Amino acid sequence: MPDITTDVLIIGTGPAGSATAALLSSYGIANMAINRYRWLANTPRAHITNQRAMEVLRDLGRDVEDEAYMFATHQDLMGENIFCESLAGEEIGRMKAWGNHPLSRAEHLMSSPTKMNDLPQTFMEPLLFKTACQRGTQARMSTEYLRHAQDGDGVTTTCLDRLTGKELTIRSKYLIGADGGKSLVAEHAGLPFEGKMAVGGSMNILFRADLSKYVAHRPSVLYWVMQPGADVGGIGMGLVRMVRPWNEWLIVWGYDINGPEPEVTPEFATGVARQLIGDPELEIELLSANIWTVNNYYATKTSNGRVFCMGDAIHRHPPSNGLGSNTSIQDAFNLAWKLAMVLKGQAGAQLLDSYDAERAPIAKQIVTRANQSIGETGPIFKALGMAEGVDPAQMQKNLQARTEGTPEAEAQREAIRKAIAFKKYEFDAHGIEMNQRYRSGAVVTDGQIEPAFQLDADLHYQPTTWPGARVPHAWVYNHATGAEVSTLDLCGHGRFTLLTGLGGEPWTKAAAQVAAELGIELAIQVIGPRQAHVDHSGEWARLSEIQDSGCLLVRPDHHICWRATELSANPMADLGRALRAVLAR
Numbered sequence: 172m173p174d175i176t177t178d179v180l181i182i183g184t185g186p187a188g189s190a191t192a193a194l195l196s197s198y199g200i201a202n203m204a205i206n207r208y209r210w211l212a213n214t215p216r217a218h219i220t221n222q223r224a225m226e227v228l229r230d231l232g233r234d235v236e237d238e239a240y241m242f243a244t245h246q247d248l249m250g251e252n253i254f255c256e257s258l259a260g261e262e263i264g265r266m267k268a269w270g271n272h273p274l275s276r277a278e279h280l281m282s283s284p285t286k287m288n289d290l291p292q293t294f295m296e297p298l299l300f301k302t303a304c305q306r307g308t309q310a311r312m313s314t315e316y317l318r319h320a321q322d323g324d325g326v327t328t329t330c331l332d333r334l335t336g337k338e339l340t341i342r343s344k345y346l347i348g349a350d351g352g353k354s355l356v357a358e359h360a361g362l363p364f365e366g367k368m369a370v371g372g373s374m375n376i377l378f379r380a381d382l383s384k385y386v387a388h389r390p391s392v393l394y395w396v397m398q399p400g401a402d403v404g405g406i407g408m409g410l411v412r413m414v415r416p417w418n419e420w421l422i423v424w425g426y427d428i429n430g431p432e433p434e435v436t437p438e439f440a441t442g443v444a445r446q447l448i449g450d451p452e453l454e455i456e457l458l459s460a461n462i463w464t465v466n467n468y469y470a471t472k473t474s475n476g477r478v479f480c481m482g483d484a485i486h487r488h489p490p491s492n493g494l495g496s497n498t499s500i501q502d503a504f505n506l507a508w509k510l511a512m513v514l515k516g517q518a519g520a521q522l523l524d525s526y527d528a529e530r531a532p533i534a535k536q537i538v539t540r541a542n543q544s545i546g547e548t549g550p551i552f553k554a555l556g557m558a559e560g561v562d563p564a565q566m567q568k569n570l571q572a573r574t575e576g577t578p579e580a581e582a583q584r585e586a587i588r589k590a591i592a593f594k595k596y597e598f599d600a601h602g603i604e605m606n607q608r609y610r611s612g613a614v615v616t617d618g619q620i621e622p623a624f625q626l627d628a629d630l631h632y633q634p635t636t637w638p639g640a641r642v643p644h645a646w647v648y649n650h651a652t653g654a655e656v657s658t659l660d661l662c663g664h665g666r667f668t669l670l671t672g673l674g675g676e677p678w679t680k681a682a683a684q685v686a687a688e689l690g691i692e693l694a695i696q697v698i699g700p701r702q703a704h705v706d707h708s709g710e711w712a713r714l715s716e717i718q719d720s721g722c723l724l725v726r727p728d729h730h731i732c733w734r735a736t737e738l739s740a741n742p743m744a745d746l747g748r749a750l751r752a753v754l755a756r
């Protein structure tokens with residue numbers, strides 16, 4: 172007899188585990204989340220929070236989204252991505268980052284009802300965890316996963332109660348490994364991986380110091396410092412990262428992974444901080460220091476039977492592009508509704524296969540992108556004549572050389588500008604964040620080919636209603652109150668949605684009938700004059716790619732799973748067929 176039973180056991184309460192718990196509880200599914208530690212993240216590792224992750228928080232509730240903004244540093248303060256010889260030293264160049272270039276800002280505003288922001292993990296985790304526990308998650312801290320065994324009906328997991336030293340068993344229908352970059356669950360489930368762990372060495376130094384005089388006039392999240400050793404290990408350069416403006420900071424500094432592990436003593440950490448800030452007298456309040464490795468490793472299969480892994484357990488990569496916690500939260504959004512519908516008997520277990528089909532390609536994509544971004548810092552070193560390593564005397568000479576009025580100096584200035592501008596693939600890559608399109612059994616094609624990207628797919632989000640893509644955001648207006656509502660707000664919340672317009676009434680009738688037959692919740696939203704929501708600005712008409720009489724079928728995770736560009740001859744049969752295919756019924 173197991174000690175405890177639950178429907179879904181989640182190992183880990185990081186961004187992936189806490190988001191899954193919050194979503195499952197919101198969908199009314201019994202779940203338990205365990206963490207081997209007493210509490211949540213004790214260092215602010217992840218921080219860049221992108222629009223797609225914020226859409227998941229918004230789906231959990233406007234209160235959850237608003238609380239995130241309350242604790243976050245606003246997007247306006249994230250923008251000046253500085254490259255310098257030290258904070259006190261000369262600035263080499265800068266680029267507008269994280270949607271702060273006016274053109275990029277427009278794209279952000281047009282893409283989502285949410286805003287990118289800087290929310291350290293020490294705030295994000297408690298918010299998600301609290302939401303989960305408030306809504307029903309049973310949380311068990313100081314409880315360590317040891318092993319699991321699955322059979323046809325469920326999974327028996329053995330854990331160690333670290334307070335009593337005793338083992339306990341938990342029986343669940345499904346097990347989720349959200350246990351981070353050293354995932355034992357992924358290992359025990361035998362998930363196959365590609366790539367390499369520990370391709371570089373890095374350290375985090377967290378401290379308090381008021382650095383306003385160096386930064387307040389050029390507000391940014393990231394200050395990149397070029398100094399001797401800045402090109403060794405690490406994430407491309409020395410980094411002074413804002414944690415809270417402007418008195419809490421985290422330095423990321425590399426070390427040679429092939430050499431001995433450095434001992435990050437308080438003296439050493441203080442020395443690195445003084446060197447990167449460029450103030451030998453600076454007093455810092457050291458909060459913590461630790462080393463970590465840069466990984467280039469992803470799972471090519473994300474589940475095995477009743478065991479599903481997510482987050483860093485399946486994608487292990489450096490923080491470049493800020494994709495880790497964001498993607499972890501998005502993994503959760505993909506899996507949670509599927510588990511909920513299978514557990515409620517509303518979908519066949521085959522629906523769960525689509526998690527692997529949809530998220531494994533994303534794992535590969537983001538791991539590859541983040542590692543590529545480290546390499547793309549090289550041209551900045553090269554443009555400064557530092558390709559062979561940073562030599563301070565040579566660097567001064569080269570910085571001086573660029574101030575001259577010669578054609579060579581002008582060419583060097585141009586090379587520096589270009590090398591810095593190219594870093595938009597790391598610091599302003601909106602497409603990587605927003606363009607995820609799925610191909611799986613949980614998407615039914617409408618026979619149309621996938622629209623090609625008109626612009627660079629890494630840099631620019633391109634909305635489409637092609638089945639597999641996320642439903643485009645447009646503001647529409649509540650007919651009764653006039654309030655603006657995003658098309659994303661009309662969808663989600665754990666249920667399917669049918670979006671149609673005037674002339675699409677047969678779809679609404681069919682939807683109500685099919686939903687009743689299948690015993691699922693299906694929200695019906697008609698957009699048009701004198702309907703519940705009106706497209707006053709014409710934005711939805713521009714984006715929907717269907718006629719008013721057509722329809723879009725949207726999954727609980729905002730992804731479109733089927734569409735009809737116009738009214739069909741038999742809406743009942745067509746919609747029913749699509750929904751049954753998606754739900755594996």
Ligand code: FDA
Pocket residue numbers: 182183184185186187188205206207208216217218219220292314315316317349350351352355375423463481482483484489490492493494495496497498499
């Ligand atoms: P995470 O590691 O956060 O959580 C794992 C959980 O499992 C923990 O609760 C742990 O205690 C628990 N656990 C592990 N083993 C267990 C066991 N055997 N039993 C019980 N519990 C166990 N990302 C991003 O999106 N934006 C960003 O800006 C950055 N920046 C950034 C900077 C730096 C310096 C680093 C090092 C990392 C980032 N990241 C990031 C990455 C981000 O921190 C990372 O991707 C997420 O924390 C991953 O979340 P998970 O929930 O998957 O794992």
